[in-house]
Amino acid sequence: MNEFEDLVTATRRGLFCKAGDFYIDPWLPVETAVITHAHGDHLRGGSARYICTDAGEAVTRQRLTADARVETMAYGESRSVGDVRISLHPAGHILGSAQVRIERDGVVWVVSGDYKRDADPTCAPFEVVPCETFISEATFALPAYRWPETQLVAREIFDWWQANKRAGLASILYAYALGKAQRVLAELTRFTSEPVYVHGAVATIVNAYRQCGVEMLPTLPATVAAKADYAGALIMAPPSAAGSSWVRRFGEASSGFCSGWMRVRGDRRRRGYDRGFVLSDHADWPSLLRTIRETCAHRVLLTHGYTDALCRFFQEQGVAATALRTEYGGEE
Amino acid sequence: MREFAALFESLDTTNSTRLKIDAMVEYFRTAKAVDAAWAVYVLVGRRVKQSVGPALLRAWLREEAQLPPWLVEETYASIGDLAETIALLVAPEGASAMRATAPQISLADWFHQRILPLTGLPSEEQRRRIVSWWHELPYRECFLVTKLLTGSLRVGVSRALVTRALAELFGHSRALVERALIGAWQPSADFWIALAQNESSTLASHPYPFYLASPIEAVESLGARGEWLAEWKWDGIRGQIVRRGAECTLWSRGEEIITDRFPEIIAAASAIESGTVLDGEILAWGENGVLPFAELQKRIGRRTLSSRILKDIPVRFVAYDLLEWQGEDWRPRSLQERRTQLQKLLSPQTVIVLSPAIDAPSWDSLAAERDTARSRGVEGLMLKNWQSVYGTGRQRGGWWKWKIDPFVFDGVLLYAAPGHGRRSNLYTDYTFGVWAGEILVPVAKAYSGLTDEEIRRLDKWIRAHTREKFGMVRSVESAHVFELAFEGIARSPRHKSGIALRFPRIKQWRSDKRPQEADTLANLQSMLPTQR
Numbered sequence: 001m002n003e004f005e006d007l008v009t010a011t012r013r014g015l016f017c018k019a020g021d022f023y024i025d026p027w028l029p030v031e032t033a034v035i036t037h038a039h040g041d042h043l044r045g046g047s048a049r050y051i052c053t054d055a056g057e058a059v060t061r062q063r064l065t066a067d068a069r070v071e072t073m074a075y076g077e078s079r080s081v082g083d084v085r086i087s088l089h090p091a092g093h094i095l096g097s098a099q100v101r102i103e104r105d106g107v108v109w110v111v112s113g114d115y116k117r118d119a120d121p122t123c124a125p126f127e128v129v130p131c132e133t134f135i136s137e138a139t140f141a142l143p144a145y146r147w148p149e150t151q152l153v154a155r156e157i158f159d160w161w162q163a164n165k166r167a168g169l170a171s172i173l174y175a176y177a178l179g180k181a182q183r184v185l186a187e188l189t190r191f192t193s194e195p196v197y198v199h200g201a202v203a204t205i206v207n208a209y210r211q212c213g214v215e216m217l218p219t220l221p222a223t224v225a226a227k228a229d230y231a232g233a234l235i236m237a238p239p240s241a242a243g244s245s246w247v248r249r250f251g252e253a254s255s256g257f258c259s260g261w262m263r264v265r266g267d268r269r270r271r272g273y274d275r276g277f278v279l280s281d282h283a284d285w286p287s288l289l290r291t292i293r294e295t296c297a298h299r300v301l302l303t304h305g306y307t308d309a310l311c312r313f314f315q316e317q318g319v320a321a322t323a324l325r326t327e328y329g330g331e332e
Numbered sequence: 333m334r335e336f337a338a339l340f341e342s343l344d345t346t347n348s349t350r351l352k353i354d355a356m357v358e359y360f361r362t363a364k365a366v367d368a369a370w371a372v373y374v375l376v377g378r379r380v381k382q383s384v385g386p387a388l389l390r391a392w393l394r395e396e397a398q399l400p401p402w403l404v405e406e407t408y409a410s411i412g413d414l415a416e417t418i419a420l421l422v423a424p425e426g427a428s429a430m431r432a433t434a435p436q437i438s439l440a441d442w443f444h445q446r447i448l449p450l451t452g453l454p455s456e457e458q459r460r461r462i463v464s465w466w467h468e469l470p471y472r473e474c475f476l477v478t479k480l481l482t483g484s485l486r487v488g489v490s491r492a493l494v495t496r497a498l499a500e501l502f503g504h505s506r507a508l509v510e511r512a513l514i515g516a517w518q519p520s521a522d523f524w525i526a527l528a529q530n531e532s533s534t535l536a537s538h539p540y541p542f543y544l545a546s547p548i549e550a551v552e553s554l555g556a557r558g559e560w561l562a563e564w565k566w567d568g569i570r571g572q573i574v575r576r577g578a579e580c581t582l583w584s585r586g587e588e589i590i591t592d593r594f595p596e597i598i599a600a601a602s603a604i605e606s607g608t609v610l611d612g613e614i615l616a617w618g619e620n621g622v623l624p625f626a627e628l629q630k631r632i633g634r635r636t637l638s639s640r641i642l643k644d645i646p647v648r649f650v651a652y653d654l655l656e657w658q659g660e661d662w663r664p665r666s667l668q669e670r671r672t673q674l675q676k677l678l679s680p681q682t683v684i685v686l687s688p689a690i691d692a693p694s695w696d697s698l699a700a701e702r703d704t705a706r707s708r709g710v711e712g713l714m715l716k717n718w719q720s721v722y723g724t725g726r727q728r729g730g731w732w733k734w735k736i737d738p739f740v741f742d743g744v745l746l747y748a749a750p751g752h753g754r755r756s757n758l759y760t761d762y763t764f765g766v767w768a769g770e771i772l773v774p775v776a777k778a779y780s781g782l783t784d785e786e787i788r789r790l791d792k793w794i795r796a797h798t799r800e801k802f803g804m805v806r807s808v809e810s811a812h813v814f815e816l817a818f819e820g821i822a823r824s825p826r827h828k829s830g831i832a833l834r835f836p837r838i839k840q841w842r843s844d845k846r847p848q849e850a851d852t853l854a855n856l857q858s859m860l861p862t863q864r
Contacts, residue, residue: 058429142407143399144420254346263420266756268410268489270784274346309406316400 001232006085007102008107008135008301010324015111015303019104022051024111027327034086036113038176040064041328043215053088055124056096058208059178063221073122075124091115092126093281094179095209101129110295113137114328116280117287118150121186122179122214123322134297135324138261139282139305139332141313147260147284153188153277160275162257165232170253172275176332177201179281180258182209182267184236197222197230199237199246227251242273257330260284282332292319304329335363336371336439337472343487365521366440373519374499377484377493380443383450384458385484386414392459396466397421407456407751412756415478422466437545440519486753492725502528510541510724511716514587516614527727534844536702538662539572539583540609540655543723545714545731551695554864559718561667562690562698564710565623565733567820568615570630573601573649573684575608582614593632597649598640600683606627607659608677611722612651616702622709624861625834626822651678652687652714655722663722667730670722678725711819713734738817739859741851742842744772744781745812748794749805759794759806760787762838764816766829768853776816776855781838790841814838822861826840831856 008017014026014033022032029046036042038059045063051069052060057072065068073079078087087250088098093114100111110131117126155172164171175181176325178217181202188196195218198206206219222235230250235258239257254274260265262276283291288310292300300321304312314321335445342355356375360368387452390408394401399421408417437445446465450458453668462481466474479485491513498513499506502639512527515538554560570585580601582591594614600794601610616623616631627645634641654674655663662670678686691714698713705712712735718732751760761779790812798806817839824832831853 123588142410143397143403144407144411144417146420250525254348264411264756265416266753270754270756270758274348306410309403313400313403 002271040190053098054094089127089129090124095123100326109133122182128294133299134295135301138307138310141306141310143285145284153279158191161234164254168231170230170250171234172253173236173256174239175258178205195220197235200237353497357501363508365524369524370440370518374485375494379484412752418478423471446859453790478830517775537581541724545733546728550734561716563687563714565712565714566613567711568613571614573610609656610651611653612649615690616645649684650687666719668718740817744810744850746849758791766851766853776833776836778836780839810847813842
C-alpha cells in the first residue's frame, strides 16, 4: 500500500478507510461502522458492527434494533483496527458525538462528523486534534451565519415563554429531537425549574440523557394535561410535528423554532414560525475557519452544506480543499 | 427609530392578526404625529424615490465586508435580501450592545434629515454617509434603514391591516381610513392630524379604492342571466378619472398619477362636469378596434410622448362605472342607476366611451360570446350584478370575472436561480425551454405555481443535477417537464426564441412526461395572433 494513498475516501456506501477496513457513518449497511454521532443522516441501521463513544452508547442503541452489535470506546482511548490506530475525540455536537482520529505511519486524518465550538452543557466540548487532513462539515459555511451567544438566545427563549404566559398563550418550541431539545432544556435551568411538556420523540431521548447524568428541566408528557392547562406552558416538539393535528390540543399558542437557519429572516418566514431562535449544533462561519486553522491541516475535505463556497475560500488562501460527495445533511 | 424598530420586531415575530393590530395601535398611540405618518407610509408598502440603486449598495458592501467579493455575492444570493445581507455582514450583532448608545433619531428625522437629502449628492458622499450608518447602527436598525433605502418594507402587514389598526385607534370607519390612505398623500404631521380629525380637505384629488372582481367558472350558479350585466374584460390599464374643481387627474390601479401619459384622455375629461369620478380601462385603440397590450406598453415606457407616438398609438378610456356625480359619492347606489347616468354623461364623448353591454340573453349564448374573446383581443367577460353597489377591494358577490382559459404548453426546466424573501436559500426562479430541432431554447421564466413541498423537492434535485454555474444561475440536466400557462404571446426580436409570453406561470409538474415529449417552438409560434 502506497503511503501517499488517501486514508479515507468517499465510496458508494460511505466514507471508507481501506487500511482499517471500516466505514465512518456509512449510508448503506457495511461490516464495521465507526459512528461519529447518532443523528439519522450519520447513523443508519443494518451494519454488522458499530463502534461509538461510551457517552454516545445510550442514544446510539436507542436508534438501532435491540440485537445490533455496538462496541464503545472512551474519548481519547486508542485502538488498532487493521493497519491503522483510531481514537475518538469530543466534537461538541451532541451527547457522545465524536471526531474520528485515524493514524497510519505517523500520518493523521481526522473525520469531524458534525461539530460546534459553542459551549453546550449536554456534551463534552470540542477538542482540537492536530492532523494533516481534516474532513469537515460545511452546513453553515457562509459568512452570514454567525451565532449569537448561547446564553443570550436562551434568555430570549425564556422571555418569549414568559411573555406568552402573560398573554395566556401556550409556547410551542420546535427543536430537533436529539440534541437540540435537550440542550434547550439544560440551558433553561439558568432561569427556572418549571416543568416543560415534551413530545414523545423528545421524551425518549430526554430519558437517555438523564441516565447519562445531564441536568435538564423536569419534563412531562405533552399528552397528560387538559387543554386549558397548556395556557402559559412551554411545549417542546420536533419540527415534524408542526402543522399536524398533534399541536391542536394546546389551544392558542405562539410557535418558535430553534435552528441555525433562523439566522435568516426569509427562512423563518417561509417556515411560518412566529419566532426563530438562532441556536445551532453546527459550527458557524468563524468557527469553521478557526477550527480548520487550529488543526493545522494542510488539506481539507468537505462533506456537506455550503461546500463550494468554503472550498473556494480555502483554495484562495492556499489550503488544498475539495468537496466530497456524501449523503449527510438534513437535521438542524 | 428605536420605537419603530421595536414595532417592526413585534410585527415580524407573530403570525397573529390580532397581535399585529395591537402592536400598531400601541405604536401609533405614543408616536409623534409626523413619525406616525411616516410609519403608516412605510407599513402600507410605500417608498420614497430611491436615491441610491441596489447595484451601488452591493458594490459598497463588497468593499466593506472584508471578504472576497464573490463570497459576498454568493451570500447575498443565498439570503435573497440585500438589506439583510448588509446587516448580517457589516453590522454583526455581537457589537450591538455597545452601539445601542448611539444618539436617537426619530423615523421622520431619518427620512427628512438623512435619507431624502441623499438625492443628488455625489456618489462618493452618499457612500460615506450610508457606510457610516451601516457601521454605527445596531443590527436591527441597520437592516431597517437599508431596507428603507432600497424599497418597501414587506413586514407581513397589508394595507387592510393598517387600515384596521387606524380605524380602531381613531374610532373611524374602515372605509374612511381606506380613502385617506389611497392616492398620493405625503407623510406629514398635517396628514396625520387630518386623518385623526377626519378632515376630508386633504383628499381633494383622491381616487376611490378600486373594486376588484373574483374569478368564476360555474356561471349558472349566479341565478337568472337577466340580473347580470355582461361586459368584455378589457386587457389594458385599469384607471380612474378624478374630475374635481378645476383639476383632472388620471390614476392607475397601482395608485400612481398617470395624467401626463395620456393627454388626449385628460383633454376629453376636462369637458366633463366637475365633481365626477369614472372607473374604466385605458386601451390602445386603432381603426379596427382595440390593439394588443404590447402597443399600450410602448406608450407607458416612453419618457416623453412624441406627436408621432400619439398619432401611431391612439388611446381610449372605456368607462364602466360612475363613482361620483355632482360631488356626491355614488358608490352605494345600484349599478343600474350608476350606469344609466354614466351613459347619459358620456353620450357626447368620443375618446371616453361606455363599455358596451353584451347582448346575449342566456348563459349559453353568453358562453358562445366568450369563445370569441381571444379574437377580439379581450381577456374574457365581466359579470356585474345590476343591483350591486360599488364595493371595496376584492369583496365577493357583486363582480365576477369569467376569463378565457389560458394558453398552455409543456416546457423543460433549463436554468434555476435562487429566490428572494421567503424563498431565500432555495432555487425557485426557473427558466423553461421548448424544442427547436435538437436543442432546447428558453422561452419563459416562471416563479410561481409549485407547492412548498414541490419547491423543496425540486431545489434538492437542482443542487444534485447542476451542469454548470453562471454566477448564481445554474443550468441543470434536461429531465423535468412542466406544464406552463400564459395569457398572451407576441413576436419579440429581443428574445432568442423570437417570442415573448405574457404572465407565464407553472400549472403543474408533469413528472409523467419525458423531456422529449415537451412542446416545440413551432407549436408556440402557431399560437401567435395573425397580424392585424
